[in-house]
Amino acid sequence: MDRSQFLKKVQEFNNYWDIVVIGGGATGLGVGVDAASRGYKTLLLEMHDFAKGTSSRSTKLVHGGVRYLQQGDVSLVIEALHERGLLIQNAPHLVNHQSFIVPSYEWWNGPFYGVGLKVYDMLAGKLGIKESKNLSREETLERIPTLENEGLRGGVIYYDGQFDDSRLAINLAQTIYDEGGIPLNYMKVTDLKKNEKGFIEGVKTRDMLEGKEYDINARVVINATGIFSDDILEMDEEGHEKIIQCAQGIHIVLDKDFLPGDSAIMVPHTDDGRVLFAVPWHNKVIVGTTDTPIDEPSLEPVALEEEIDFILRHAAQYLTKDPSREDVKSVFAGLRPLVKPPDTKKTSQISRSHHLQVSKSGLVTIAGGKWTTYRKMAEDTVDKAILVAGLEHEKCDTYDLRIHGWLRNTDDEDHLYVYGSDRIALDALIEEDESLGEQLHKDLPYIKAEVIWAVRNEMAQTIEDFLARRSRALLLDARASVQMAEEVAKLMQTELNKGTGWVTQQLKEYKELAKNYILLA
Ligand SMILES: Cc1cc2nc3c(=O)[nH]c(=O)nc-3n(C[C@H](O)[C@H](O)[C@H](O)COP(=O)(O)OP(=O)(O)OC[C@H]3O[C@@H](n4cnc5c(N)ncnc54)[C@H](O)[C@@H]3O)c2cc1C
Secondary structure, eight states, rough: OHHHHHHHHHHHOOOOOOEEEEOOOOHHHHHHHHHHTTOOOEEEEOOSSTOOOOGGOOOOEOOOHHHHHHTTTTHHHHHHHHHHHHHHOOOOOTTTEEEEEEEEETHHHHHHHHHHHHHHHHHHHHHHGSHHHHHHHHHHHHOTTBBBTTTTTTEEEEEEEEEEHHHHHHHHHHOOOHOOOOSSSSSEEEEEEEESSSSSEEEEETTTTOEEEEEEEHHHHHEGGGGGGGHHHHSSSSOOOOOOOEEEEEEEEGGGGSSOSOOOOEEEEOTTTEEEEEETTOOOOOOOOOEEESSSOOSSOOOOHHHHHHHHHHHHHHBBOOOGGGGEEEEEEEEEEEEEESSHHHHHGGGSEEEEOOOOOOEEEEEEETTHHHHHHHHHHHHHHHHHTTTTOOOOOTTOOOOTTTOOOOOOTTTGGGGGGGGHHHHHHHHHHHHOOOOETTTEEEHHHHHHHHHHHHHOOSSIIIIIISOEEEOOOEEEEHHHHHHHHHHHHHHHTOOOOHHHHHHHHHHHHHHHGGGGO
16 A cells, blocks of 8 residues: 555546545445445545554454343344354454453352353354363363462353554555545545535545645545544534544553463453453453443543553452562553433443434444444444445455465464464565675564565654554553664664754654653652
């Protein structure tokens, strides 16, 4: 994918796009893939980088949501389990099977969760992963030797999917392109264009890197801007009633020795009624999460001290080695774009199912939902958009559409597995220039070839794009990511043909951003 080529195509195209999608997170990218694969002329506009918002800040689970089952939201669980199965099939290079252990410290917990998880297995139907089962105390400790053993009675093991969220987002952008559409990052929609009857017929957009403005014509415009949905609805109708409630969730990242082995821990009820996960991910462990209502949307939400304390305190309760602030490699926060019911309850009680609405102007808004259900959300949205725009109906094609990079049986021990079928192209880069095989930092596996690849094929425009979302350095070890930033900047400077001032500016901006991911003692 080449951003300048894409921009040129957009400039040259002076007809109507069938579908213009605003927002390049899971939701918008999913809609883009769906629309492009049905054969519609599709353009996606993202104001920052793909997955800069909520979609790079998840718990990385492709799951039905055991918690939603507890809340009685069975239809959401069935839908999510079905989508979990499809995603495992359609992006096997990025989605792994993950075992979870629910430890039990009370005699009645084991059977209670055991029965609940049997229902969870059953709801997955033929797309199920593996059956859950009860574990004795010894079996539980065998799988998780660092689990707090005082008072432990046993556990239940069940299975879900785990993935790399921003890598999937990049692959979805590539799939849009593979299917004939155009995904553009750093293009902010600044206004909606309407005809004399008040119907939307396009958008105004600004190139956030070059400052140039574009007028885009569209038969239908889809608002997939997550926590920013209300901003676009406001462009459509001044003073509209807000639909989004942001709910912040944070994670801390620890070294793998806090949770060696392959199994994750899932605590369905902390002492204040929340769910806690500790999940192995890219040779580290991520622990989260929280559910804090936040008033204003932001692309860089910051973890609150009380959220950090909550996670550290509860991690210490379940792990033999108590993590301290110094042990935290990175802390990251994300905002859930929850759709408010009229009688707003606690954010943790608001349903995670998606919300689709059509405004009088024909603006189609899709919000809420989960990463796991992005495909179904996209299918529903494009079906609706077709009706709104009066487009000829084409059938949804994403049920078994292979996502860019599709490859089975990848070797997860090799960190380059996330590139799937593109991995051999990275090898070819190293064959051409051996130095590209060099590691960028001793504590993280990333190599120079990945930077070159990210610029040439994945539309990385800034060092943050590489360090936060093409690689996951910022999330895995924020300090190490700062230490490797200069090397990354120099490689990108050459590739992007930028001056030395660019490197200085990039480093300044990146160091400022990384401060929010580093915990001071
Ligand atoms: C802490 C946490 C943990 C989670 N864990 C999981 C999990 O384990 N599994 C799961 O399935 N789901 C999980 N989720 C939910 C999932 O991450 C979200 O539902 C999903 O990422 C939302 O995607 P989105 O595209 O709607 O929003 P976003 O990813 O925020 O995308 C919206 C995009 O719109 C862009 N935008 C906004 N305004 C404009 C404009 N004017 N012009 C152009 N672009 C614009 C933004 O820059 C942004 O990139 C989690 C969420 C959180 C917060």
